[in-house]
Amino acid sequence: MYNKLQYISQGNTVEEQLKNIHQALDNGCKWVQVRFKNHFSDDAFTLAEAVKILCEEYLANFIMNDNVYLAQQIAADGVHLGLDDMSISEARSILGDTKIIGATANTFEDIQNHIQNGCDYIGLGPLKFTTTKENLSPILGLKGYHNIITKMQENGLTTPVYAIGGITLEDIEPLMQTGIYGVAISGLITQATNKKKIIKQLKNNLHGNIIV
Numbered sequence: 001m002y003n004k005l006q007y008i009s010q011g012n013t014v015e016e017q018l019k020n021i022h023q024a025l026d027n028g029c030k031w032v033q034v035r036f037k038n039h040f041s042d043d044a045f046t047l048a049e050a051v052k053i054l055c056e057e058y059l060a061n062f063i064m065n066d067n068v069y070l071a072q073q074i075a076a077d078g079v080h081l082g083l084d085d086m087s088i089s090e091a092r093s094i095l096g097d098t099k100i101i102g103a104t105a106n107t108f109e110d111i112q113n114h115i116q117n118g119c120d121y122i123g124l125g126p127l128k129f130t131t132t133k134e135n136l137s138p139i140l141g142l143k144g145y146h147n148i149i150t151k152m153q154e155n156g157l158t159t160p161v162y163a164i165g166g167i168t169l170e171d172i173e174p175l176m177q178t179g180i181y182g183v184a185i186s187g188l189i190t191q192a193t194n195k196k197k198i199i200k201q202l203k204n205n206l207h208g209n210i211i212v
Helices: 014-026 041-057 068-074 088-095 108-116 141-154 169-177 195-206
Strands: 005-008 031-034 061-065 078-081 100-105 121-124 161-164 182-185
Touching (some): 014 031, 014 041, 014 195, 031 041, 041 068, 061 068, 068 078, 068 088, 078 088, 088 100, 100 108, 108 121, 108 141, 141 161
Parallel strands (some): 005 031, 031 061, 061 078, 100 121, 161 182
């Protein structure tokens, strides 16, 4: 089974990214999605190479955001594809059957298409407005998650769904009640002064042990 908590990396430089990822791993995260867009390929390779070593050390999953060829080159555990990225089937033909392929969705139709094309998990969002992502898709809110997950259940679709987009600690319990599998967190962990505490609280809330 997949980890219920994903950390999506932040940082404008290789050094910032590595610091944030190392701190997330050191304080209990076991799944890292490296998001490092609009940077030189040499920098992306340097970062990916270092993160792979870190994730091996911490026994964590390492997923590369949208860069399929880099994920293949670095032997990452998988890749996460946005709605405008390479198709799942093409990514699968490059990476093979053993790698994890996640895909971003904003609607039930997106999810149907992704599952038909063979994705392993869905990143569904955004829950709220977030500055982390440019060209944000329409905001779903809790009602949107409930409606989409209900449609999935009615259609017998069981692929794990992660909520994403501006999520706070207080959102976890109501989100889990919609039937999602887990959450993908970026800013909340990156900006936390006490990362160990926030990651522990997130994990507790994700597993139903609510700590206010």
